[in-house]
Amino acid sequence: MRIFQVFPIAMRALRANPLRSVLTMLGVIIGVFIVITTVSMGEGAKNFVYDQMSSMGAGANTIGIYGAPETEQEELGMFTVAFMKSSITRRDIDAIKERVPAVEAVTPVIMGTGEFKYGKKTYETPFIYGTTEDYAKMVPDLVYQGRFFTPTDIAYRKRVVFLGQKVAKNIFGDFPAIGETVRLNGVPFKVIGIMKDMGSMFGMDMNEQAAIPITTAEYLFDKTEIMESWASVRQGYSVPKAEEAIRAVLLDRHGEEDFQLRMATEILDQLDMIMDVLTAVVAAIAAISLLVGSVGIMNIMLVSVSERIIEIGIRKSVGARKSDIFLQFLSEAVTISFMGGATGIMFSALVLFLMGNYAGLRLVPSLNAVIMSVTAAVAVGIVSGVYPAMRAARLDPVEALRGEV
Amino acid sequence: MSRVVKVEDLHKTYMLGKVQVPALRGLSFEVGKGEFVSITGASGCGKSTLMHLIGCLDHPNSGAVYLDGTNVSKLDDNQLAEIRNKKIGFVFQTFNLLPRLSAFENVELPLIYGFFSVQEMRERSMAVLEKVGLAHRAEHRPPELSGGERQRVAIARALVIEPAIILADEPTGNLDSKSSEEIMAIFQGLNKEGATIIMVTHEHDIANCTKRNIHLKDGQVLSDQPVKQVCLPTGRS
Numbered sequence: 001m002r003i004f005q006v007f008p009i010a011m012r013a014l015r016a017n018p019l020r021s022v023l024t025m026l027g028v029i030i031g032v033f034i035v036i037t038t039v040s041m042g043e044g045a046k047n048f049v050y051d052q053m054s055s056m057g058a059g060a061n062t063i064g065i066y067g068a069p070e071t072e073q074e075e076l077g078m079f080t081v082a083f084m085k086s087s088i089t090r091r092d093i094d095a096i097k098e099r100v101p102a103v104e105a106v107t108p109v110i111m112g113t114g115e116f117k118y119g120k121k122t123y124e125t126p127f128i129y130g131t132t133e134d135y136a137k138m139v140p141d142l143v144y145q146g147r148f149f150t151p152t153d154i155a156y157r158k159r160v161v162f163l164g165q166k167v168a169k170n171i172f173g174d175f176p177a178i179g180e181t182v183r184l185n186g187v188p189f190k191v192i193g194i195m196k197d198m199g200s201m202f203g204m205d206m207n208e209q210a211a212i213p214i215t216t217a218e219y220l221f222d223k224t225e226i227m228e229s230w231a232s233v234r235q236g237y238s239v240p241k242a243e244e245a246i247r248a249v250l251l252d253r254h255g256e257e258d259f260q261l262r263m264a265t266e267i268l269d270q271l272d273m274i275m276d277v278l279t280a281v282v283a284a285i286a287a288i289s290l291l292v293g294s295v296g297i298m299n300i301m302l303v304s305v306s307e308r309i310i311e312i313g314i315r316k317s318v319g320a321r322k323s324d325i326f327l328q329f330l331s332e333a334v335t336i337s338f339m340g341g342a343t344g345i346m347f348s349a350l351v352l353f354l355m356g357n358y359a360g361l362r363l364v365p366s367l368n369a370v371i372m373s374v375t376a377a378v379a380v381g382i383v384s385g386v387y388p389a390m391r392a393a394r395l396d397p398v399e400a401l402r403g404e405v
Numbered sequence: 406m407s408r409v410v411k412v413e414d415l416h417k418t419y420m421l422g423k424v425q426v427p428a429l430r431g432l433s434f435e436v437g438k439g440e441f442v443s444i445t446g447a448s449g450c451g452k453s454t455l456m457h458l459i460g461c462l463d464h465p466n467s468g469a470v471y472l473d474g475t476n477v478s479k480l481d482d483n484q485l486a487e488i489r490n491k492k493i494g495f496v497f498q499t500f501n502l503l504p505r506l507s508a509f510e511n512v513e514l515p516l517i518y519g520f521f522s523v524q525e526m527r528e529r530s531m532a533v534l535e536k537v538g539l540a541h542r543a544e545h546r547p548p549e550l551s552g553g554e555r556q557r558v559a560i561a562r563a564l565v566i567e568p569a570i571i572l573a574d575e576p577t578g579n580l581d582s583k584s585s586e587e588i589m590a591i592f593q594g595l596n597k598e599g600a601t602i603i604m605v606t607h608e609h610d611i612a613n614c615t616k617r618n619i620h621l622k623d624g625q626v627l628s629d630q631p632v633k634q635v636c637l638p639t640g641r642s
Contacts, residue, residue, distance in 0.1 A: 316489075
């Protein structure tokens with residue numbers, strides 16, 4: 001018998017009992033579905049965080065500077081939000097830039113909220129960042145239209161504003177925004193530029209932000225403490241060494257460690273570790289599910305062999321060899337498990353697509369997980385099919401024709 | 406007349422639990438090309454066992470079966486399967502068609518285990534279905550066919566490999582008399598075209614349609630004589 005003739009025979013046998021075939025596949029379907037969905041979601045989330053971090057300037061060469069000891073901060077995913085008075089000031093930032101040559105740029109952030117007014121239109125935004133011209137050095141292609149701050153804007157507390165795309169769209173619609181004057185918390189600001197599309201992160205629309213010079217922010221929000229800053233290390237310099245140097249400068253200035261430094265790589269490492277644990281847990285669940293599926297397939301294959309003893313006898317009487325019968329039943333088991341795997345992948349792709357749409361992420365089945373699951377599914381089919389197929393192949397033709405074993 | 410089957414001092418004993426049940430006890434005969442032989446005898450006389458041995462489905466305890474000059478008693482399971490696939494056309498009392506396959510696919514079945522092109526498989530299968538007058542029912546499945554039609558499909562399946570010998574085990578046992586006549590007419594027609602046929606039956610008038618009768622008793626040949634054919638191709642007495 002030729003190998004290509006085997007699978008149509010298997011398909012036909014499975015179609016004869018559709019409900020039974022589907023139920024038998026269920027174990028494999030569930031196992032493969034769980035693996036692919038979770039691994040793909042994990043990978044999708046990880047890639048997303050990587051992308052977001054680098055699009056916001058937080059690449060592997062960044063060091064976060066937080067103004068309070070960790071114990072008094074709240075962790076919100078990768079962000080650390082300090083709710084208390086921060087110990088870091090603009091003078092600390094200037095000192096770091098002066099005294100640590102490895103640092104290329106430091107972006108301090110003073111955060112506030114604000115209400116824009118333009119004519120009769122008002123628009124409230126939750127994120128107004130007071131920052132410096134260094135922000136444009138850390139975020140690649142930050143400027144979409146117009147320009148970003150200059151050192152002069154910072155030095156002279158210029159009332160200029162750099163708008164996120166959603167903010168600009170909401171205030172100006174399709175009309176040009178640059179050069180217009182808007183009121184922010186009652187103070188007139190001149191629009192100098194528009195930010196590139198920043199996407200969204202953890203459900204927050206990053207296009208809903210606006211940036212003003214840090215000096216202007218200090219008096220607009222009436223605060224000088226800097227919650228969070230990002231220092232980027234020059235190409236070719238060691239990030240841990242730069243971190244040490246920054247720590248030394250801040251210790252020197254503050255006399256105590258009332259701040260915290262964190263390298264972006266640490267955050268990414270943590271993320272990788274979480275992923276590894278997740279993958280291991282999922283693999284264990286999947287292994288159990290596949291084992292159950294495998295027992296189910298073997299069970300049904302044994303039933304199928306004893307139901308089809310006469311068929312085996314007929315096939316042998318017209319010249320089927322042992323290997324032909326073996327192959328026929330083995331291919332049935334493999335077809336069941338392969339189709340189970342394929343169905344699992346399809347369900348998983350569908351669920352990932354729907355979830356991705358809902359969460360605004362791009363989620364696709366992880367190629368690694370797909371290859372792994374299909375291999376595992378086929379292996380399950382082979383393992384659970386060998387014994388029943390051997391029993392079928394060994395049947396004595398005369399006894400099989402009589403329907404007795 | 407060249408020899409197609411030669412059976413030499415054949416012994417076969419079954420084990421029923423711990424009891425030995427002898428089925429064949431030193432059986433010998435020859436069948437030449439183009440013969441139409443009926444094998445008769447009471448139940449348990451060894452007819453079916455003999456068919457299984459000639460049909461390469463089973464091994465004898467001692468003695469030999471020669472098919473086309475080859476001693477098949479010495480062959481292993483795979484070689485026997487190949488002989489069944491190339492030289493032997495079985496027709497069973499219970500038809501033994503696969504109920505899920507169409508008539509055409511049932512006829513095609515032996516060819517799947519040989520190495521034929523898809524094209525050749527189709528042509529040969531259609532040709533034999535036409536020969537038994539069932540080309541128009543090729544796509545019907547066995548449950549949709551009458552008993553006589555099913556047996557004609559089974560005959561077509563036996564013919565599709567152009568066998569050296571056709572072995573029919575009570576081919577009319579499950580048929581009404583009209584269908585039996587049709588089936589016997591087909592066998593006689595095939596024999597006229599040169600086919601060698603061995604047919605097990607316990608019905609005398611069926612045996613009378615053949616040309617030679619071997620009567621078995623207790624696993625041995627009791628009589629072996631030519632039959633004066635009394636049944637006409639169109640009907641039985």
